[in-house]
Amino acid sequence: MPQNIFDDPNFFQGYSQLRRSRQGLTGAPEWQVLQKMLPPMHGLRVLDLACGFGAFSRWAREQGARRVVAVDLSEKMLNEARTRTSDTSVAYYLAEMENLGLADASFDLIYTALALHYIQDLGALCAALKQILTPHGHFIFSIEHPIYTAPSHPGWQTMPDGTKIWALDAYLLEGRRVTDWIAPGVVKYHRTIGTYLNTLLEHGFRILRLEEWGPNAEQIEANPEWADEVQRPPFLLIAAQLEAATG
Amino acid sequence: MPQNIFDDPNFFQGYSQLRRSRQGLTGAPEWQVLQKMLPPMHGLRVLDLACGFGAFSRWAREQGARRVVAVDLSEKMLNEARTRTSDTSVAYYLAEMENLGLADASFDLIYTALALHYIQDLGALCAALKQILTPHGHFIFSIEHPIYTAPSHPGWQTMPDGTKIWALDAYLLEGRRVTDWIAPGVVKYHRTIGTYLNTLLEHGFRILRLEEWGPNAEQIEANPEWADEVQRPPFLLIAAQLEAATG
Numbered sequence: 001m002p003q004n005i006f007d008d009p010n011f012f013q014g015y016s017q018l019r020r021s022r023q024g025l026t027g028a029p030e031w032q033v034l035q036k037m038l039p040p041m042h043g044l045r046v047l048d049l050a051c052g053f054g055a056f057s058r059w060a061r062e063q064g065a066r067r068v069v070a071v072d073l074s075e076k077m078l079n080e081a082r083t084r085t086s087d088t089s090v091a092y093y094l095a096e097m098e099n100l101g102l103a104d105a106s107f108d109l110i111y112t113a114l115a116l117h118y119i120q121d122l123g124a125l126c127a128a129l130k131q132i133l134t135p136h137g138h139f140i141f142s143i144e145h146p147i148y149t150a151p152s153h154p155g156w157q158t159m160p161d162g163t164k165i166w167a168l169d170a171y172l173l174e175g176r177r178v179t180d181w182i183a184p185g186v187v188k189y190h191r192t193i194g195t196y197l198n199t200l201l202e203h204g205f206r207i208l209r210l211e212e213w214g215p216n217a218e219q220i221e222a223n224p225e226w227a228d229e230v231q232r233p234p235f236l237l238i239a240a241q242l243e244a245a246t247g
Numbered sequence: 248m249p250q251n252i253f254d255d256p257n258f259f260q261g262y263s264q265l266r267r268s269r270q271g272l273t274g275a276p277e278w279q280v281l282q283k284m285l286p287p288m289h290g291l292r293v294l295d296l297a298c299g300f301g302a303f304s305r306w307a308r309e310q311g312a313r314r315v316v317a318v319d320l321s322e323k324m325l326n327e328a329r330t331r332t333s334d335t336s337v338a339y340y341l342a343e344m345e346n347l348g349l350a351d352a353s354f355d356l357i358y359t360a361l362a363l364h365y366i367q368d369l370g371a372l373c374a375a376l377k378q379i380l381t382p383h384g385h386f387i388f389s390i391e392h393p394i395y396t397a398p399s400h401p402g403w404q405t406m407p408d409g410t411k412i413w414a415l416d417a418y419l420l421e422g423r424r425v426t427d428w429i430a431p432g433v434v435k436y437h438r439t440i441g442t443y444l445n446t447l448l449e450h451g452f453r454i455l456r457l458e459e460w461g462p463n464a465e466q467i468e469a470n471p472e473w474a475d476e477v478q479r480p481p482f483l484l485i486a487a488q489l490e491a492a493t494g
Contacts, residue, residue, distance in 0.1 A: 147394065147418065151412070152410060153406065153408075153410060157404070157406070157412075157414075159400065159404070159414060161400075163399060163400060163414075163416060165398070165404075165414040165415055165416045166415045166416065166418075167404075167406060167410075167412040167414070167415075168394065168412055168414075168415040168478070168479055169410060169411065169412045169413065169478040169479070170477075170478060171394065171459075171477075171478060171479045171480060172459065172461040172476075172477040172478070172479075172480055192459050192480075193440055193457065193459060194457050194458050194459040197454065197456075197457045198457065198458075201454070201455065201456060206453065206454075207444065207448070207453075207454040208448065209445055209448060210440065210441050210444045210445065211441050211445075212418075212419065212439050212441040214419040229419075230417075230418075230419040230420055231415070231416040231417060231418060231419070232415055232416070232418045232419075233418060233419055233439075
């Protein structure tokens, strides 16, 4: 049973206050990089996995996507998404990412932002997503960067000479991590970059691009509190495409 | 002018004492993983870049490679390689990796171990290597892992609770790093994983596999001093293949 912390009232309240929740896509600092990794939306059938408040679903339709199916495991998130959306070509529904029940070869693009690190079995998910993608379909996603999810005690430390460092350990020790983020006891699954890429490759995906996101100079100028993020990337963005000839 | 610290007598002496220098491929802990990323050697025309003492060149020939061209920028390394090799189908010659002067489409496999982090312009190198590879030719390499090369002060720290951590900073700040390794003042170039992958992709390579190497349980049992390497990977191994239809 996947964790559904998003329906916890306190967590939901905290999550709703995040800049990316209030402002949508432009409130997510990595969006301008992620956006460039997407194929042209015109005419696409899009699956928005872990759609949250539906910002990407609405954007995809504005860019000409033919239709969007948007899935989340939180009823509260979906209710808010429905409230924010007036477009009958976006269909919101409640489902676990691992158990979608969608038709084979019915999507040209699967998009999921900052959600796959909550998934325990990435291989099973890739196998399922491969089925519902068309040949040459795209799978574009962001996750918390493995350098960010790895540590047993994630956080910054100040060295004797004043250098601020990210206390990295356990990078190659994949598996469950419990952290406090908005609410205590949020469960994530740490995997290496190698595991993400090789799992995609083993399931017939081709890697198109990989970005280890950090703020650019302009963003740091506007948001000085982001400056430390260049010391270790908070997000990993991957663009992959299904090969045509896989079984 | 590339750095040629390998012809410094003291450096050469120290380098010659390394386990990987004395024992060849089996002395390199990452070899058993890297070996699995290689195509079958039979009949291949192989370029061994930064060949050092020639261990890979000899192995490739033993596995059936048709011929091997082995290049290094150190005359001392090449002399030792020639001494260790009795095989007229291995040709050793002195050249900089960036200036090889080899014929177009003349190699099926380019291999280079722990050398690309000494190269300043990875894009120019990929453009040159692409020219001398055959269509579908393989490019397989190991480098020091970007987590290992990034820090301004690379090293382990012990946290107040006793946890040993790798003091990571400057990961997204690519460029020159000066470290003391065998000799003082060794110059390396730090690049992110994203830059390695995207540079390959932009030059028409397909990614086949990526391994962030750390010791397995058996290796730690035999070499307890390697145990900490699971906290942060020391090596990154990448297998790529040239697309047929690139310009």
